[in-house]
Amino acid sequence: MSALYAMPGNEAMTELLVLHSGIPRRALDLHRFPDGETLVRIEPPPAQGDVAIVCTLDHPDPKLVPLLMAAATARELGAARVGLVAPYLAYMRQDTRFHPGEAISASIFGKLLGHAFDWLVTADPHLHRYRQLGEACPLDARVVHAAPRAAAWVRQHVESPLIIGPDGESAQWANAVAAALDAPCVTASKERRGDRDVRIELPGIERWPAHLPVLLDDIIASGQTMIETLRCLRRHGRPAAVCVGLHGVFAAGAREGLLAAGASQVVTSNSIAGSTALIDISEDLAAAMNELCSDPRPAGNTIPGGTTA
Known part of the structure; x- marks a missing residue:
């Protein structure tokens, strides 16, 4: 070229x-x-x-x-x-x-x-x-x-991760990262009632009480699915989670909403430039x-x- x-x-x-x-x-x-x-x-x-x-x-x-x-x-x-x-x-x-x-x-x-x-x-x-x-x-x-690069970042920064896919469509990426880390993985069940109205459940999460939750999806746009997953984690008494997105599209207020809902950190790849783009692909x-x-x-x-x- x-x-x-x-x-x-x-x-x-x-x-x-x-x-x-x-x-x-x-x-x-x-x-x-x-x-x-x-x-x-x-x-x-x-x-x-x-x-x-x-x-x-x-x-x-x-x-x-x-x-x-x-x-x-x-x-x-x-x-x-x-x-x-x-x-x-x-x-x-x-x-x-x-x-x-x-x-x-x-x-x-x-x-x-x-x-x-x-x-x-x-x-x-x-x-x-x-x-x-x-x-x-x-x-x-x-x-x-980007899953191998995301897994490498999680391995370096998170001890004993529990990888959580916030909906069924995220499962392919969550499972790939969990497999690379030999870590447990849970896929949330989601009922979407509108663009910003989502209900989340986390079946079986009680099996890994000592693991730190890592929410992983391919795209973070409105962030609402992750926000509801963070709220579900809080209902289960789990510690603040790390949110990882392969693509940080970020609608207005999405990153701030994730942090307000209890995320300890929001990380994305550099497919889209920004302050969260810490995973280099x-x-x-x-x-x-x-x-x-x-x-x-x-x-x-x-x-x-x-x-x-």
Whole structure:
């Protein structure tokens, strides 16, 4: 690959990718006009080289149009293939039509990216009804799993952890971390009554009275499921828990709400930059990126599904 470009807000991750991959970074600038439109300007890529644009996709809507313009401009200026490194991939949770007339956002968003990019690297997309990323995103993809890095952080900072998945969808990540640590794991039962109305139960938690609870989920957004799990732990008389999220999306007030509900610490990966981003997955992202570019396919060629790295 010949160049990396950082969309605004992705500079720190891009510098880590430069460090791990040896691929140089080139300039990308955005100018916002008073009417809300954006002018994208990039340093031209080497002719017929591969380039990657780094853009994590939390709060994606304002980012999307400049990102698509940057990809198109890189291609127009001579890039042979244009890839996207999106440590967090948005819109994957709306993977079916829950109510009549709703958009299936995961499929729409994935196809949009598939038209703009030749390949994709991401970390732990929220795949629930899709078996693999390629069902939503029709392009060559690599999926990095953050669970080993999360497990390493827990091993270093928490003695005798009890890993708790706050709902059934979190079980795959909670079980992976617990297995890496040889630690017990409990999956909470959840009844969701609305965006911020959730009831939690923790069956069997009394079996591990001496273990420190570690709540683990792939995404912390509103934080409400974790907040209700913390309240359930308090009802059981358990000590303050550590909350670990692979992706810290954090709606307004979510982190503060977790701490107020009794979390001793809130930790996430650096898929999204922030004060909680203490688990570094950049080396794994760089390895996946290099793997895609070490065996390049012709521009526009895709494979049926994303593979793991």
